[in-house]
Amino acid sequence: MDVLLLARLQFAITIIYHFFFVPLTLGLSFVVAIFETIYVITGKEKYKRLTKFWGKLFLINFAIGVVTGIVQEFQFGMSWSEYSRFVGDIFGVPLALEGLTAFFLESTFLGIWIFGWDKLSKGLHAATIWLVAIGSTISALWILIANAFMQHPVGYTIVDGRAVLTDFSQVIFNTPIFSHYPHVISAGLVTVAFFMLGISAYHLLRHNETDIFNISFRMAAIIGVIGTIAIGVSGHTQGQELAETQPMKLASLEALFNTENPASLSIITIKNPFTDDMILDLRMPGGLSFMEFNRFTGEVQGIYQLQKQYEQQYGPGDYVPPPVVLYWSFRIMVGAGLIMILISLFALFVDLRNLYKKVPWFLKLLPWTIALPYLANTTGWILTEVGRYPWVVYELLKMEDGVSQVVSSGMLAVSLIGFILIYGGLITATLYLMLKYAKAGPLLAVEAPADIAPSLVNPPEPQ
Amino acid sequence: MTLNTLWFIFIAILYTGFFVLEGFDFGVGIVLPFLGKNDLQRRTIINSIGPHWDANEVWLIVAAGATFAAFPNWYATLFSGFYLPFFLVLIGLIIRGVAFEFRSKGDNPKWRNLWDWCIFIGSLLPTILFPIAFANILRGVPIDANMQYVGGFFYLLNPYALLAALAVTILFTLHGATFLSIKTSGEVEQKAKELVRWLWLLVVLLIVIFLVTSFIITDILERINFLMVIIPLITISSILAAGYFLRKGQFGRVFIMNCLTVAFFMFTIFILLYPRVMVSSLNPEWSLTIQNAASSPYTLKLMTIIALIFLPIVLIYQGWSYWVFRKRVSTEPKQLTY
Numbered sequence: 001m002d003v004l005l006l007a008r009l010q011f012a013i014t015i016i017y018h019f020f021f022v023p024l025t026l027g028l029s030f031v032v033a034i035f036e037t038i039y040v041i042t043g044k045e046k047y048k049r050l051t052k053f054w055g056k057l058f059l060i061n062f063a064i065g066v067v068t069g070i071v072q073e074f075q076f077g078m079s080w081s082e083y084s085r086f087v088g089d090i091f092g093v094p095l096a097l098e099g100l101t102a103f104f105l106e107s108t109f110l111g112i113w114i115f116g117w118d119k120l121s122k123g124l125h126a127a128t129i130w131l132v133a134i135g136s137t138i139s140a141l142w143i144l145i146a147n148a149f150m151q152h153p154v155g156y157t158i159v160d161g162r163a164v165l166t167d168f169s170q171v172i173f174n175t176p177i178f179s180h181y182p183h184v185i186s187a188g189l190v191t192v193a194f195f196m197l198g199i200s201a202y203h204l205l206r207h208n209e210t211d212i213f214n215i216s217f218r219m220a221a222i223i224g225v226i227g228t229i230a231i232g233v234s235g236h237t238q239g240q241e242l243a244e245t246q247p248m249k250l251a252s253l254e255a256l257f258n259t260e261n262p263a264s265l266s267i268i269t270i271k272n273p274f275t276d277d278m279i280l281d282l283r284m285p286g287g288l289s290f291m292e293f294n295r296f297t298g299e300v301q302g303i304y305q306l307q308k309q310y311e312q313q314y315g316p317g318d319y320v321p322p323p324v325v326l327y328w329s330f331r332i333m334v335g336a337g338l339i340m341i342l343i344s345l346f347a348l349f350v351d352l353r354n355l356y357k358k359v360p361w362f363l364k365l366l367p368w369t370i371a372l373p374y375l376a377n378t379t380g381w382i383l384t385e386v387g388r389y390p391w392v393v394y395e396l397l398k399m400e401d402g403v404s405q406v407v408s409s410g411m412l413a414v415s416l417i418g419f420i421l422i423y424g425g426l427i428t429a430t431l432y433l434m435l436k437y438a439k440a441g442p443l444l445a446v447e448a449p450a451d452i453a454p455s456l457v458n459p460p461e462p463q
Numbered sequence: 464m465t466l467n468t469l470w471f472i473f474i475a476i477l478y479t480g481f482f483v484l485e486g487f488d489f490g491v492g493i494v495l496p497f498l499g500k501n502d503l504q505r506r507t508i509i510n511s512i513g514p515h516w517d518a519n520e521v522w523l524i525v526a527a528g529a530t531f532a533a534f535p536n537w538y539a540t541l542f543s544g545f546y547l548p549f550f551l552v553l554i555g556l557i558i559r560g561v562a563f564e565f566r567s568k569g570d571n572p573k574w575r576n577l578w579d580w581c582i583f584i585g586s587l588l589p590t591i592l593f594p595i596a597f598a599n600i601l602r603g604v605p606i607d608a609n610m611q612y613v614g615g616f617f618y619l620l621n622p623y624a625l626l627a628a629l630a631v632t633i634l635f636t637l638h639g640a641t642f643l644s645i646k647t648s649g650e651v652e653q654k655a656k657e658l659v660r661w662l663w664l665l666v667v668l669l670i671v672i673f674l675v676t677s678f679i680i681t682d683i684l685e686r687i688n689f690l691m692v693i694i695p696l697i698t699i700s701s702i703l704a705a706g707y708f709l710r711k712g713q714f715g716r717v718f719i720m721n722c723l724t725v726a727f728f729m730f731t732i733f734i735l736l737y738p739r740v741m742v743s744s745l746n747p748e749w750s751l752t753i754q755n756a757a758s759s760p761y762t763l764k765l766m767t768i769i770a771l772i773f774l775p776i777v778l779i780y781q782g783w784s785y786w787v788f789r790k791r792v793s794t795e796p797k798q799l800t801y
Binding site for chain 1: 502503506510513514515516517518520521523524525527528529530531532533534535536538539540541542543544546547549550552553554556557558559560561563564565567568569570572575610611612613616758759761762765766769770773774777780781784787788796797798799800801
């Protein structure tokens with residue numbers, strides 16, 4: 001395999017893996033902070049148990065999120081050094097800021113939170129987890145600002161073949177940020193909502209610590225309703241921006257091959273990838289125009305026309321991101337999102353009417369729905385990033401010009417296999433611990449780690 | 464002072480902060496299998512750095528991020544050129560970070576043993592590889608006219624780099640053992656103190672040999688100045704002072720002297736490097752410098768303002784976290800978090 005393909009594959013695998021854990025960190029940190037704050041205010045022991053229980057799961061998730069995040073920061077330089085040279089002037093700034101303003105905050109105060117239960121006053125202790133939660137959201141902001149530059153470069157000028165920063169405020173207030181950031185934050189809320197709904201339902205079904213899990217269930221249902229609606233709204237805004245900023249991404253994810261006005265919305269489109277023949281194309285007239293412009297007319301450009309336009313502008317080449325990947329990623333994401341809106345609403349209804357005993361099937365179903373936000377988070381990013389093809393920085397730098405020149409395919413193969421093996425082992429360990437602590441409930445979470453007999457680790461030394 | 468020089472200093476400070484702080488928790492990880500002879504002792508050892516290791520590691524993240532922002536060419540050439548070493552560093556940091564959190568959450572002795580090994584290997588890999596990287600940056604590596612590293616992986620494993628790796632590994636081990644001798648009690652504390660006494664002289668010798676070698680094999684003597692003499696001398700004085708306090712049994716002060724030793728050891732490398740950031744062994748003209756590797760003046764200015772605002776804040780709250788956990792780790796298993 002060639003260097004470019006391996007470098008892309010490695011980046012894709014490591015970033016998808018990393019982002020698997022990030023949304024839960026974002027959402028769960030606030031949940032834990034809220035529970036601990038209620039504990040501080042009311043002094044009720046059950047809120048301390050709630051804090052410790054969800055806190056334990058938060059820590060397991062946080063650890064793996066942190067270590068897989070370091071890979072990303074190094075990887076820009078390792079496999080994408082020419083990209084790093086090209087954008088360092090701009091892209092490095094939010095990255096450095098993320099470390100300075102967010103990672104320090106998160107890691108320092110999380111350390112204090114974990115170890116400081118008996119060392120700080122209750123209020124101060126609760127404050128530390130708020131700082132962790134704030135740190136996580138700041139971190140998300142900086143990295144999305146960095147990503148927004150790749151999607152929609154602004155505030156720069158090209159000097160000697162490198163992008164040079166001219167206006168940092170433009171980089172910060174870049175258009176995509178206003179929809180991407182709420183979208184990712186609400187993804188965090190939705191993820192924690194389904195995570196909590198699933199685990200709470202598991203325990204409620206078994207009548208285990210119902211006081212704890214009723215509260216968790218209610219909180220999760222509320223967060224779920226807010227989160228799923230917010231994610232829909234911010235996602236819709238994002239879609240509308242595409243018509244202007246990244247029409248090719250839009251055309252690919254909608255499988256719109258020819259420019260239309262009014263543009264139809266694909267219900268289902270299947271094309272033979274080898275012959276380019278349309279097998280099935282069921283469309284709703286004017287639907288896409290409505291999605292993009294809130295009215296049933298309006299031109300949306302098609303893949304073929306955009307390809308020609310790009311060839312004229314940037315020279316010969318393939319400018320079409322794989323429509324199959326984009327089309328289905330988009331539909332899986334939106335489909336999962338719509339199902340999650342319904343489930344959240346129903347969960348809230350069940351809780352408000354206290355119908356827990358009447359809907360055991362729903363409680364049995366909920367643990368399985370934890371997969372939904374993960375599916376949507378992953379497909380959402382695949383859509384965003386693969387849709388950037390063939391650009392690393394939109395309309396400025398192509399992938400093949402961003403990849404490292406001195407890294408061989410052999411080196412990349414070594415690291416790729418290494419990451420896959422280590423990540424495979426880690427996900428197994430993470431799932432094992434998550435299941436162990438989630439199933440055991442608060443009893444285990446409030447305890448110190450089990451003390452195992454000294455002789456089990458090392459045989460006693462003969463005297 | 465130009466902004467480029469200022470950013471060279473900032474980055475030197477960030478990497479030095481990383482070495483001083485993570486230096487002792489790497490050291491603690493390295494001595495873990497040797498000083499922790501049963502589960503309780505190992506837990507005590509891990510809990511001593513429990514609240515700190517993650518924040519210590521952020522110094523590296525920020526150092527790398529700042530290098531990216533202030534000197535993109537340095538970041539690009541270094542990380543792509545030293546691809547495999549950095550890959551191994553990542554593997555080390557990954558398994559180590561997870562191990563702290565996961566280890567005591569399982570009850571099976573094999574599970575805990577596995578993660579203890581991850582902590583050991585994960586601490587050892589970066590401890591060995593970072594000095595290899597820095598020694599090579601200073602010694603000079605084949606960098607061509609296009610700022611690309613054209614040597615292979617094995618080129619990096621030259622005797623000078625290996626000497627640096629050995630010196631730093633023993634130095635960090637000493638640093639970690641000293642930390643344990645002020646943060647633990649009982650058997651672990653005693654064994655840690657014993658280890659400190661054993662290692663100290665070896666560290667002195669290795670540091671002196673490394674510094675002398677650095678003066679011989681690099682081009683320093685041709686362009687020597689006051690700072691290039693005084694900073695290595697402070698390094699040696701610090702480690703000697705550590706020995707003085709060691710004889711008096713004042714381990715808190717030994718620890719402070721170790722911190723100074725690590726800091727001035729790093730400053731030595733950076734002052735010898737300046738104004739280059741990566742020396743080319745092919746042609747001095749092709750070296751990366753604080754000029755040709757740097758970002759635009761606008762970015763540097765922006766970053767300066769940001770750093771001057773946030774670095775002091777970070778130092779204050781990180782300092783506070785050390786104050787919160789100033790006491791020795793409890794030997795009561797129920798009191799241990801990890």
